[in-house]
Amino acid sequence: RLGGLGFDRWAFVDTETTGLAGGTGTYAFLVGVGVFEEGHFTVHQFFMREYGEEPAQLLALGELLDGLEAVVSFNGKNFDMPLLETRFIMSRQPPRLSDAPHLDLLTTARRFWRYRLESCALSSLEKEVLGVRRTGEDVPGWLIPGMYADYARSGDAREMPRIFYHNAQDILSLVTLTALQCDLLTAPLSEDSGLPGEDLYGLGRYLHQLGEPDRAETAYVQAAGTCRSPDVQERVMRDLAYLLKRQERRGEALPWWQRLVDTAGAVYACEELAKHYEWQDEDLLEAADWTGRGIALAKAWPRSSKRSAVLADLHHRLERLQRKMA
Numbered sequence: 528r529l530g531g532l533g534f535d536r537w538a539f540v541d542t543e544t545t546g547l548a549g550g551t552g553t554y555a556f557l558v559g560v561g562v563f564e565e566g567h568f569t570v571h572q573f574f575m576r577e578y579g580e581e582p583a584q585l586l587a588l589g590e591l592l593d594g595l596e597a598v599v600s601f602n603g604k605n606f607d608m609p610l611l612e613t614r615f616i617m618s619r620q621p622p623r624l625s626d627a628p629h630l631d632l633l634t635t636a637r638r639f640w641r642y643r644l645e646s647c648a649l650s651s652l653e654k655e656v657l658g659v660r661r662t663g664e665d666v667p668g669w670l671i672p673g674m675y676a677d678y679a680r681s682g683d684a685r686e687m688p689r690i691f692y693h694n695a696q697d698i699l700s701l702v703t704l705t706a707l708q709c710d711l712l713t714a715p716l717s718e719d720s721g722l723p724g725e726d727l728y729g730l731g732r733y734l735h736q737l738g739e740p741d742r743a744e745t746a747y748v749q750a751a752g753t754c755r756s757p758d759v760q761e762r763v764m765r766d767l768a769y770l771l772k773r774q775e776r777r778g779e780a781l782p783w784w785q786r787l788v789d790t791a792g793a794v795y796a797c798e799e800l801a802k803h804y805e806w807q808d809e810d811l812l813e814a815a816d817w818t819g820r821g822i823a824l825a826k827a828w829p830r831s832s833k834r835s836a837v838l839a840d841l842h843h844r845l846e847r848l849q850r851k852m853a
Contacts, residue, residue: 528628529597535563536596538624539705541697542607543671543690549610551617554581556675557690558588558611561698562595568702570695574687577679582618589615592623597630599705601649601697604631632704638733639708642759643725653700657707664692712737716745724754728763735770744770751783761791768799777807788820794837797821801844815848 529537539561546553556575561568571591575584588611600607608629612622636647644655653659666674666689674686711730722730731746747767754760768783781803787796797817805814822841828834 529630532597532628537599538562538592538595538597539599539698539701540603540607540611541600541694541701542610543675543694544610545672545675547669547672549606549613551613553610554578555607555610555614557694558584559694559698560588560591561702562591568699570698572691572694574691581614582620585615585618585620589620589623595624595627597628598624599630599632599701601636601701601704602631602633604629604634630705632701632708635708635733636704639711639729640726642729642756642762643723649697649700652704657700657703659696659700659703661696662692664689665696666690666693668693716742716749718749720749722749724750724752724763725756725759728754728759728766731763732766735766740770740774757791761787761793764791765793765796768796772799777803788824792824792827794821794824794841797824798841798844801848805848811848811852815845815852818845818848 541559542555543557543559544553544555554575558573560571560573562571563569573584573588575581598608608624612625615622633647636652640647640652640656644651653661666686671690671693674690678684678687712733716727720727727746727750731743731750734740734746735743744767747763747770750763751760751767754763764783764787768780768787771777771780771783781800784796784800784803787793788800797820800817801814801821803814804810804817818841822838822845825834825837825841828837
């Protein structure tokens with residue numbers, strides 16, 4: 528749905544609120560909307576100076592949103608947009624963009640970067656992916672509701688520019704993150720892409736889900752050579768081997784199954800090798816050898832129901848192979 532719209536029809540939305548729990552008692556006292564206008568990216572900020580101004584704030588916000596057709600946010604599907612819909616209804620105004628196509632960058636960011644980063648919060652992505660360093664004007668998001676409450680009680684607005692800065696930077700990060708993700712999904716993957724292996728794995732999985740197995744394979748192959756995390760490297764080789772197997776390129780998958788056994792002690796890779804040699808190459812001795820290696824690896828696991836089930840399957844396979852050889 529987003530693909531048919533020009534970027535000038537997108538609203539990059541971020542709110543600052545009086546609370547983080549949502550609900551009818553939570554106000555969006557500052558709503559930022561970034562839009563492409565006449566070749567420029569402009570951030571509009573709608574600030575509620577006092578609670579009685581909310582209808583006017585929302586009326587002005589609605590006039591801008593009426594000219595747009597899609598939403599980009601960060602966790603906005605769960606928080607920002609439902610909150611704005613509630614505030615419009617509470618003010619007896621029609622909600623805007625409720626059924627519009629909505630790109631929530633938290634969801635897509637996790638697909639790209641969760642294999643490298645402990646957190647995919649916007650602050651973490653700014654630091655680790657975008658290279659953004661905010662100035663001392665910024666304020667942590669969790670402090671903002673309390674700062675607005677102090678302002679509403681005292682009328683002292685000296686701290687408000689820090690919130691405006693925080694909101695504007697969030698929106699600028701939204702549009703930059705969107706551009707980066709678009710580039711990752713469409714640009715050719717060169718051998719010197721410079722992407723960490725863990726990021727390449729996330730990209731490969733995403734491309735595979737989008738029905739682009741050839742580009743996914745390229746990402747997996749590059750990731751297998753550059754991953755620093757042993758766990759992620761095992762996932763890369765596993766997914767690559769299964770991709771090749773599904774494409775009936777079983778011979779090309781063999782080296783990856785073997786690497787999985789050698790580097791990760793993967794019992795499932797022993798099973799895949801045993802299946803290949805039994806049914807594809809009809810080499811029963813080799814199939815029995817890989818089954819035996821799988822049994823030896825599984826015996827080293829801690830005792831559990833999974834260990835018992837895997838060993839039972841492997842012993843059953845080995846006995847069947849021995850009968851066939853006899």
